[in-house]
Amino acid sequence: MAMTETQTEAVPKTKEPGKFITILRLLWADKVATTAAIFVLIVIGCAILGPILLDGVATKANLRGRNAPPFDLSKGFLMILGGDQLxxxxxxxxxxxxxxTIAVATGAVVASMIVGSSLGLIAGYSRGRLGQVIPRLADVIMSFPSLLLAVIVLYMLAPSVGNIVLVLAITRIPIYLRTTRAEVLEIRERMFVQAAQVMGASTGRIIFRHIMPMILPTLLTIATLDFAFVMLAESSLSFLGIGIQPPEITWGLMVAQGRPYLTSAWWLSFWPGLAIILTTLSLNLLSNWMRVALDPTQRWRLEIGGKKNG
Structure with a gap:
């Protein structure tokens, strides 16, 4: 008996990896998603450090380099993509x-997710009149095409960064509201929620302690996908001339400014347009990876791939 206990104690306990390591392994199992994540991190790094390091260079005109062609390193490395009309x-x-571009998209997505998910939690958990009134608000907003609503509002208001974030956030609220409400309507009938109610847990504790963690992965997946849509919407508004105005710069505004030179200097619109395409594509690929990684019924595909790569 003593020998058995000694042998049992001698067996080393394997330490399970932390959540961060697990996420990295799941991400590494999908090489396409890994590439997309690296590109998104590069864009975020540029968004944070770019205005600090290169703001003076980006606004300094040099008429000798007007519409300079790309890949000409004789004028310096920063001219590798060419020069604009100034x-x-x-x-x-x-x-x-x-x-x-990233700041506007981030502000709109975060604001719409907070407001929409909060209203969705109230509408889904409430069994009274609020559960019927709040969804009608989403129906009213969705009755107008989002881009058309943004065009109308920004035409009446000044096209500032705050107004653009506000308008884009309002147009995206119904997405989070309806998704959160549908999730809560299903989760509130589960046994663990009913058990918490019987034990006397408050409504706030049930919502934030038991229901919110269940729907957060879905909201994060939608937010990643919605980030790409909002970025495209902002670029469209800037392209139409009712988005951010010069001397501020966005990718959509750069595409619009290069439009008159498409036949003679195509690179003025091509490079910022390519940045929009690659960032949007990367966010869509990350959203697909998150949908699989956060779903316990599909995560095994990434786990098997990670073991093979390991």
């Missing part, structure tokens, strides 16, 4: 413009 380096302007 001779400003396109690489520096794209890096600086990423700050405004």
């Amino acid at each position: 001779g400003r380096p396109l690489l520096a302007r794209i890096i600086v413009a990423s700050g405004n």
Whole structure:
């Protein structure tokens, strides 16, 4: 008996990896998602550091370099993508413009997710009149095309960063409201929620302690996908001339400014347009990975892939 206990105690306990390590392993199992994540991190780094390091270079005109062609390193590395109509380096302007583009998209997504999910939690958990009134608010907003509503509002208001964030956030609220409400309607009938109610748990504790962690992965997946949509919407508004105005820079505004030169200097619109496409594509790929990684019924695919790669 003593020998058995000694042998049992001698067996080393395997330490399970933390959540962060597990997420990295799941991400590494999908090489496409890993590439997309690296690109998104590069864009975020440019958005944070670009305006600090290259703001002066991106706004300094040099008429000798007007519409300079790309891949000509004789004028310096920053001119590798060419120069714009005032001779400003396109690489520096794209890096600086990423700050405004990402800031507007982040503000709109975060604001719409907080407001929409909060209203969805109230509408889904409430069994009274609020559960019927709040969804009608989403129906009213969704009755107008989101981009058309943004165009109308920004035409009447000044096209500032705050107004753009506000308008884009309002148009995206119904997505989070309806998703959260549908999730809560299903979760509130589960046994663990009913057990918490019987034990006398408060409504706030049930919502934030038991229900919110269940729907948060879905909201994060939608937010990642919605980030790409909002970024495209902001670029469209800037392209139409009712978004962020010069001297501020966004990728959509750069595409619009290069439109008159498409036949003679195609690179003025091509490079910022390519930045929009690659960022949107990367966010969509990350959203697909998150949908699989956060779903326990599908996560085994990534776990098997991670073991093979390991």
